[in-house]
Amino acid sequence: MSLDISFIGILIGSIMASSVPLILAASGELITERSGVLNLGVEGMMIIGAISGFALMVITDNLFIAIVGSMLSGVIISLIFGFLTQSLLTNHVATGLALTIFGIGLSAMLGKNFVGIPGKEFPILFSSLRESIPFFGPILFGHSIVLYFAFALPFLTNYFLKKTKLGLVVRAVGDSPVSASNQGINVILVRYCCILYGGAMCGLAGAYLSLIYTPQWIENMTAGRGWIALALVVFATWSPIKVLIGALIFGGITILQLHMQAIGFRIPVQFLSALPYLMTIIVLVVISRDSRKIKLNTPTSLGRIFYREK
Amino acid sequence: MATDLRISNISKIYPGCIANDNVSLQFKSGKIYALLGENGAGKSTLVKILSGVVSPDNGEVFLNEKNLKLSSPLDAKKNKIGMVFQHFNLFETLSVFENLSIDATENNKSLRVRINEILKKYNFSIDLDVPVLNLSAGQKQKVEIIRCLLRSPKVLIMDEPTSVLTEQETEELFISLKKFCDEGILIIYITHKLKEVLSLCDEVAVMRKGKVVSVSQTQNERVETLANKMVGQKLAKIKKKINISKNKDEIFKVKHLNFYSDDPFETNLVNLNFSVKKGECLGIAGISGNGQNELFQILSGEIITPDTSIIFRNKEIAKLNPKQRREYFMAFSPEDRISQAAVPELKIYENVALNNFKSSNFFEKGLVNEKKIKEHSKKILSDFSVNTDNVELKSQFLSGGNLQKLILGRELITAPELLICYNPTWGLDVGAINYIHETLIKINDQEKSTILISTDTEELLKLSDRIAVIYKGKLSKIMPSEEVTPEKLGVLMGGGSID
Numbered sequence: 001m002s003l004d005i006s007f008i009g010i011l012i013g014s015i016m017a018s019s020v021p022l023i024l025a026a027s028g029e030l031i032t033e034r035s036g037v038l039n040l041g042v043e044g045m046m047i048i049g050a051i052s053g054f055a056l057m058v059i060t061d062n063l064f065i066a067i068v069g070s071m072l073s074g075v076i077i078s079l080i081f082g083f084l085t086q087s088l089l090t091n092h093v094a095t096g097l098a099l100t101i102f103g104i105g106l107s108a109m110l111g112k113n114f115v116g117i118p119g120k121e122f123p124i125l126f127s128s129l130r131e132s133i134p135f136f137g138p139i140l141f142g143h144s145i146v147l148y149f150a151f152a153l154p155f156l157t158n159y160f161l162k163k164t165k166l167g168l169v170v171r172a173v174g175d176s177p178v179s180a181s182n183q184g185i186n187v188i189l190v191r192y193c194c195i196l197y198g199g200a201m202c203g204l205a206g207a208y209l210s211l212i213y214t215p216q217w218i219e220n221m222t223a224g225r226g227w228i229a230l231a232l233v234v235f236a237t238w239s240p241i242k243v244l245i246g247a248l249i250f251g252g253i254t255i256l257q258l259h260m261q262a263i264g265f266r267i268p269v270q271f272l273s274a275l276p277y278l279m280t281i282i283v284l285v286v287i288s289r290d291s292r293k294i295k296l297n298t299p300t301s302l303g304r305i306f307y308r309e310k
Numbered sequence: 311m312a313t314d315l316r317i318s319n320i321s322k323i324y325p326g327c328i329a330n331d332n333v334s335l336q337f338k339s340g341k342i343y344a345l346l347g348e349n350g351a352g353k354s355t356l357v358k359i360l361s362g363v364v365s366p367d368n369g370e371v372f373l374n375e376k377n378l379k380l381s382s383p384l385d386a387k388k389n390k391i392g393m394v395f396q397h398f399n400l401f402e403t404l405s406v407f408e409n410l411s412i413d414a415t416e417n418n419k420s421l422r423v424r425i426n427e428i429l430k431k432y433n434f435s436i437d438l439d440v441p442v443l444n445l446s447a448g449q450k451q452k453v454e455i456i457r458c459l460l461r462s463p464k465v466l467i468m469d470e471p472t473s474v475l476t477e478q479e480t481e482e483l484f485i486s487l488k489k490f491c492d493e494g495i496l497i498i499y500i501t502h503k504l505k506e507v508l509s510l511c512d513e514v515a516v517m518r519k520g521k522v523v524s525v526s527q528t529q530n531e532r533v534e535t536l537a538n539k540m541v542g543q544k545l546a547k548i549k550k551k552i553n554i555s556k557n558k559d560e561i562f563k564v565k566h567l568n569f570y571s572d573d574p575f576e577t578n579l580v581n582l583n584f585s586v587k588k589g590e591c592l593g594i595a596g597i598s599g600n601g602q603n604e605l606f607q608i609l610s611g612e613i614i615t616p617d618t619s620i621i622f623r624n625k626e627i628a629k630l631n632p633k634q635r636r637e638y639f640m641a642f643s644p645e646d647r648i649s650q651a652a653v654p655e656l657k658i659y660e661n662v663a664l665n666n667f668k669s670s671n672f673f674e675k676g677l678v679n680e681k682k683i684k685e686h687s688k689k690i691l692s693d694f695s696v697n698t699d700n701v702e703l704k705s706q707f708l709s710g711g712n713l714q715k716l717i718l719g720r721e722l723i724t725a726p727e728l729l730i731c732y733n734p735t736w737g738l739d740v741g742a743i744n745y746i747h748e749t750l751i752k753i754n755d756q757e758k759s760t761i762l763i764s765t766d767t768e769e770l771l772k773l774s775d776r777i778a779v780i781y782k783g784k785l786s787k788i789m790p791s792e793e794v795t796p797e798k799l800g801v802l803m804g805g806g807s808i809d
Binding site: 168169172175176178180183185292295296297300 | 384395404413574
């Protein structure tokens with residue numbers, strides 16, 4: 001029996017690890033969307049983060065530089081989006097889609113020389129505790145610093161939005177940019193900051209994939225996780241805690257259905273692979289049915305272009 | 311300390327329109343000033359300049375002889391100019407307290423103390439921790455005012471503040487404004503309602519087509535003299551029509567109208583029953599947000615409710631959509647001219663064609679017969695004195711009044727038996743209001759019926775034969791309009807009872 005329990009512990013640990021990129025990207029996008037900006041370029045920013053993190057690791061042999069660099073690259077590419085949508089007033093949806101396509105193409109080009117290079121082992125914390133405590137060990141310990149950060153992030157985001165002045169300003173801008181501007185808030189600046197923050201988190205999410213989760217570079221290695229993160233934000237009705245729940249469900253069912261496939265359940269593989277998407281949507285829709293709460297959480301101005309009267 | 315605000319030679323030109331033409335005015339604290347003018351006279355542009363939202367092309371603003379540079383709303387704030395906009399600048403999904411704390415420099419605790427002091431001092435009762443979207447328009451306005459008061463303003467500008475208020479709320483507002491004035495705040499009151507100017511303000515500046523045409527003491531003015539200054543021509547007075555429909559047949563009858571919605575932005579309707587006689591105007595009064603939107607949508611067929619019975623000309627029409635209802639000679643004029651009644655990006659004749667799919671030969675074998683539509687549109691433009699004869703003009707370039715005339719014309723040219731309109735003169739100026747009122751009276755004279763849902767009590771009393779009040783989705787009893795006074799309506803609109 002103890003074998004079973006420790007197996008479940010390891011399973012939960014691996015589920016947590018697989019949901020990290022979703023949590024990071026979705027938490028970043030959540031802040032962006034809360035300010036009223038719809039950035040569909042999450043996938044593109046993640047993949048750019050993945051390749052730049054991996055490339056910097058190979059070139060400098062320094063994981064710290066790699067991680068910071070991946071976030072910076074996310075910031076730079078989201079700056080393009082910010083400049084286009086906020087300064088040149090282009091359509092959010094079209095610009096975001098273009099950003100994703102651009103990111104995937106650029107990463108493939110940059111990544112050509114990095115295919116097949118083995119990654120470096122990323123330091124894990126408390127590895128001795130992981131072995132010595134049954135069940136809880138593999139859940140709580142032996143993870144990378146990024147994972148701990150990712151699991152703290154939804155709570156920090158929630159605190160930021162609900163309790164801090166800056167969070168209030170972000171929500172106000174997302175609610176009514178015109179009113180915010182008339183109150184003397186620099187709407188464009190706030191939105192730029194939120195876009196860049198979202199870019200940084202997406203870059204980090206990408207780097208987690210290429211440096212920690214599967215330490216290597218493979219073309220198109222984000223494999224649609226950016227889109228899942230986007231969907232999570234919407235289905236979690238812009239609540240950071242529900243984003244965390246959704247990411248865990250998605251990660252959990254992804255891992256479980258892999259095990260089910262391995263064991264040889266008599267269910268069509270296609271159905272099993274579709275299961276995470278289905279379940280995540282169902283659960284999130286069920287836990288966020290309260291239409292009143294949805295109204296209060298939804299950024300009213302989402303995706304709408306704002307410009308100041310002159 | 312006395313405040314002295316001086317505007318000197320302000321000009322602002324928009325493409326195709328001179329919004330402010332060399333405007334100079336002077337204001338001193340201790341008085342309430344009215345800025346009066348029709349829509350498009352340039353009042354709003356002027357106050358936007360004063361509050362830093364737009365910058366003037368020319369001219370200067372002086373506060374206590376200090377030349378102000380108002381290039382952003384922040385500058386106005388710093389210089390203690392407070393502004394309550396006509397369309398509230400609030401964050402609907404945030405709580406009242408969050409709305410007030412957003413630009414505060416102090417900590418939440420002391421801010422709450424200060425807000426409570428203001429609430430107490432001016433007798434405002436507002437729950438600070440509910441989201442703003444749950445408040446009535448009057449309460450929202452109070453939140454705006456509190457926001458200004460928190461910054462201890464020298465100047466307070468109110469932009470058409472009573473357009474959304476009940477009689478009682480208006481009175482309360484006036485009492486507060488007089489208090490502020492006594493405390494030394496300079497108040498500039500923008501409006502196109504003449505009576506308010508006379509009852510509240512000390513001095514009045516009238517604007518027309520971007521220019522200041524007169525500055526005078528209100529004690530020397532009367533409603534007529536102000537109206538003539540504002541419009542620039544003599545206005546014909548509309549007679550209140552005589553009640554002709556006492557013993558006529560009921561043409562339209564609604565039974566058991568119920569509507570339930572989960573949406574916090576919508577109002578539930580509870581068991582509405584009413585009927586309209588031939589040639590009668592039934593007025594439905596109420597403060598906006600008490601279910602008028604939902605009622606209009608149900609009557610027009612945009613929302614179909616189960617178990618409701620709507621009999622029109624002896625036919626059950628409750629399950630019909632708006633297009634089918636039009637075929638039975640109903641016509642509709644929704645509140646929102648721009649987004650519901652017309653498509654602003656389409657040309658005039660295209661808008662005309664939109665709701666006349668069946669009645670005419672505009673479409674042949676699936677193709678558009680432009681010639682016929684254009685002829686028809688020209689007729690509407692001239693019959694309803696719309697200020698253009700160019701049917702190729704995009705509707706968005708029509709002023710509110712002309713757009714409303716076009717919409718009414720489009721609806722009425724098919725000679726419907728029943729017209730349902732919702733705030734037909736909302737935001738229009740005196741000239742256009744007069745025209746539309748005349749048109750609505752004419753319909754009744756021709757034995758056609760109207761249902762007038764309106765938030766303007768004066769309009770209702772002028773046009774309706776019978777009036778009911780809608781409050782929180784419930785309809786009061788229906789009263790003959792000669793028994794109704796503005797005070798009675800005000801009580802009912804505020805949720806009180808008059809028995």
